[in-house]
Amino acid sequence: MIREFAYVKVSTLKEATDALQSGNAKPLAGGTDLLVDMRNGVSRPDLLVDIKGIEELKTFSMNKGNGIEIGANVTLNTIIEDKKLRELCPVITDSAMSIATYQLRNRATLVGNICNASPAADMAPALYILNALVVAAGVNGERTIPIGEFITGVKKTTLEKGEMVVRVKIPRIPAGKTCFLKKQRIRGHDLATVNMAGLADRESNTLKVCIGACGITPILLEGLDDLYRNIRDRENLAEEVAMIALGAVSPIDDVRASAEYRRGIVYAYTKRLIREITSPN
Amino acid sequence: METKKEYKYIGKSITRKDSIEKVTGAAVFTHDLAVQGMLYGKTVKSPHAYARIKNVDISEAERVPGVRAIVTGKELPYKVGLYMIDKDILARDFVRYQGEPVAAVAADTELSADIACDKIKVDYEVLKPVLDPREAVKPDAPLVHPDLENYDYMKGVFLPLPKTNIPHLQKVRKGNIEEGFKEANVIVENTFYNPPVQHVCMETHVSIAQALPGNKVLIWSSAQSPYTLRNLFSVCFSIPHENIRVRVPYVGGGFGGKAGIHLEPLAYVLSKKAGGRPVKLCMTREEEFNTMPSRQGLYSEFKTGVAKNGKITALEVNYYWDAGAYADYGVNIGRAAAFAGAGPYEVPNCKIDSYIVYTNKVFGTAYRGFGHLEVLWGIERNMDIVARKIEMDPVEFRRKNVLMPGSITITGEKIEEHTGRVDKCLEAVVKEIGWKGYKSEEERKKELSTGKVRGKGIALLHKAPAMPTFTSSSAIIKFNENGSVDILTSITDYGQGTYTALAQAAAEILSIPIEKVNIPWDSDTSFTTYDWQTVASRGTFMGCNAVIAAAKDCLKQIKDIASQVLRCPPEELVCENEKIYVSHRPDNFLKYTDVVNGYTYPNGNSIGGPVIGRGKYIAQGLTNPDLHTGQGLPALDWTYGAHAVELEVDTETGEIEILKIASAFDVGNILNEGQIHSQIIGGVVQGLGSALIEEFKFDEKGKFLNPTFVDYKILTAKDIPKETSRHLVLTPQIDGPFGSRGVAEHPMISVPGAVGNALYDALGIDFFRFPLTSEWVYCGIKSGKKEYYD
Amino acid sequence: MHEYKKSFSITVRVNGNEYKDRVPSHMTLLQFLKERLHFLGTKEGCSIGECGACTVIMDGKAVTSCLVLAVEADGSSIRTIEGEAKNGELTPLQKAFIEHGAVQCGFCTPGMIMSAQNLLDRNPHPSREDIVEAISGNLCRCTGYEQIIQAVQSVANGATKQNNLVGVKSVGGGGDTEGGQPGGKVSEHNSKSKTGGTL
Known part of the structure; x- marks a missing residue:
């Protein structure tokens, strides 16, 4: 109780x-x-x-130049229902939609999801591939932390005593296809067995993939850009990235799934993800 | 003389009698109740699966403000149970499963009770648990109940084996098993498994008990069986029945989990110790999983002899039931399921040994299907595998072996024309799913390359109520001044719709509008009449028969009074549309309202008096099957059925999507068409939960790993099949009300088998355990094996 | 250090009526509604937001009241199942639940209706997918959900009084064996429901 x-x-x-x-x-x-x-x-x-009475934490803005800002009081349903966001950055919308139930999403926030710092946090992979910045405030003012440095371990963040997250910033709206995939045990609400987000950015010619629930923090794959730039065959690329993913993840056996199964899903889903974000249409 | 006429209410989709209360929130469940002066109970639970309790220190807990009573097992020298009286109210000397209550607190608030529980210190000497029933039957296994031979139990029905973990071994013997195997051309052996799971009633177990002066007790409980609860309570505490009043308000689901007796004794001892203040004991969802009983796990070993012509010649089965720490109710599951343990097939030579086995896990109890979902998983998977060994289509193989009129079951019962037709159920689903035989290896390979494969599978089922031979129901119908009636019964309607069926039966027989039939939702042992238990798909069958009898009793009384007024023998009177008239003179009538509270002549003379009908029903001719051969007549009625499933598997992830499930049941006759379909869809989806996802997970020390909705998933609205169909075969049951049979449990039985068989068709892999989670299926595919165990 | 309070005076409107009370900080909105205000229709099924039995509408939004503190609800307007029927007249959704057989044990029903009604308030013409999304946070162990989905769909389509589960095809009726004659008439009943389509 x-x-x-x-x-x-x-x-x-x-x-x-x-x-x-x-x-x-x-x-x-x-x-x-x-x-x-x-x-x-x-x-x-x-x-x-x-903190729900703090107006400035309700910030929810986006534009092509300044990117996206999502305050600590912005609920997941507010994010999901925003048509402009869905257009500009659907991977955020899709990640949010995969979380919990409609009722919970009326309360739950994106900031809360990352502060909880579960390795399976469903908002995290998207924020990793979008180079999101976490803005924390304390008595000494604000500081900005890249998402990859913010989550430090299972249920651990770099927040210091007395600090809180006020908003998350996505500095640049991606120019390219994104995708969020989540394996769960049933189709109804569930924690992720494996989740992942990917971005094939046409402007910067980079490829980003982040995988959750397969280590103590979400794992951003490295060394994909060269592969992507030299892409000849999408299927080959998918296979190569999937193999990189398998090398990068370190899943465990737990009540939700075995490490072996998680690895199997990482392989299959990474390929699906790459196919999706590199498809020409 | 009754002339045959179209039914006015029977068979119609009458809406539920309790709908308005339920859609407006007016229906009050035990969860919602608070009684003046009520305290809140909480328990301290064992963190160990098996341990000796060395000491329980309550001194700090006693100092928590608001605490009014603390009890520990030491002060409770009672045993409680339905068939096997083996359960402690709180663990004494030993804890036998992780989650077993060791001490309990009653306090002014839930919070005080919770804080006090945290401050109770229990010293344990941890012992090595026995977790696998196949290990537990071995001679050197640690004993979960070293005192088994001293326990009381239902004599003549069960036979505990002293100094073992086996509270009962049910044997079934028919024909000559050795000869049967000699006649076989092919002998096939298979082993199957399914894990423990839970009922997951949306309302968790909850009871309020108050110890009253004069050795009296008042209980409110979310329970299926007020009378059996009262009886077991009486036996446990040696309190006379008439001193115990059990009230059952609306019940938020039961599925077997609320049959028998549960929290009531503990709430009572807390109340007694707190000076008679009522105590409410309500399970959290975690406690519901971890402390309250489950469906048992089962290992089953099949050895099947079959002749080239497709006839089964011999079947030998060993069932090992994981009864968990107590066999209270669960001991009857392995017994009852053994009597049905060859499936709906004629097997000339059969040997079944069904071991009910204690282990150090949360204990098992009745759960929708009472062992039949579990045994039929193995039976129906086995049928498909055996068919393949003789290169016969599995549907054809079933056709050759199903029980037909004239067949003799494995317990020696002769199947009659009117028993029900499993063959018709089979044909109905075969047609609906479009079964054309397994796909060829070539077709399968071609599909496999796309990453999505489809398969179809079929499974049959049968089940009879599992209940003591003396089981009975009763009902009273009392007329009100306006000609309406109240039906008093202690059948409980915890969602299955029984009360609406009872109301239809009363309206039909009495020939009054259905709106004029009221069934008070509370059952109350001080006011509503005896009923054994609402379990086993027997409630509507037996309860309706009792209501029919009560209604006929009313009509007799009405006619007796009217015969004097109309000056005509009662047998020439007709009761119709709330009127009584001489059969050939319908215009010369009395209204029911003229007579149901006594008839008054113009001069003031009055005759008759209130009409109160009494009805009862007891199953006739049932016998206790022989303890060593299982021969006898344990079945009130058999409901047969079949499912056919079409599914699609994602071969990269192992994920199954159920595209279609077609179901057929021989229900005898339809009492309420809408509700029968609702019942079937709900049961099928629950069966899919078992088939696809639900299971208790334990670590090697016996700790229960997933006792919450976070990690014990039940299907949601997103998880239901794409398409369902229902087909009802109507072979009237002679002694069933309006020819009907129970079909409450059957919709979920054999759903796992049909899914498993469809999965074989899709992948060419045999799976031997469920749930068929995406992970399990994935591992099967990756293994490259044709038979996947683990 | 600043002293922070552990109990609070709150004012909450429930079904249009104002209630003032003093609550401890740890009291949930669910407990407040049931134990203090005696709105017993809202149910507790898990107390961790997984089952939806405690769903109420708070300032127009469906929430699980087990995960809202009573003090957080200060100043808010709550709708519970008790506020749905007005002057004894059931809402179209409540009627549809009855007519479609969407109720069995009834424990999930209040939360289910609140979720579904909230959907219809937001979107009077939801698709089947919208309905499934809106109610999938409400667990039901009895019905298999299909009748519930159909009930909501019927309101969305403005058509009640239609149970899609029964009577698609029926051949003959049952034999009358109530008096006990053997071998009564054998006949069959069929019905189907496609969960993919609309009514």
């Missing part, structure tokens, strides 16, 4: 970062991970700082 804790609802970032200085305090946005952890006794904060 959820045990006793103190609660404060703040309306400014300053109030929030001040409150977060005390004891074992945690910011509360959607609460769909935090309240479950508290109920299960995994997390027992003594203070919840409700």
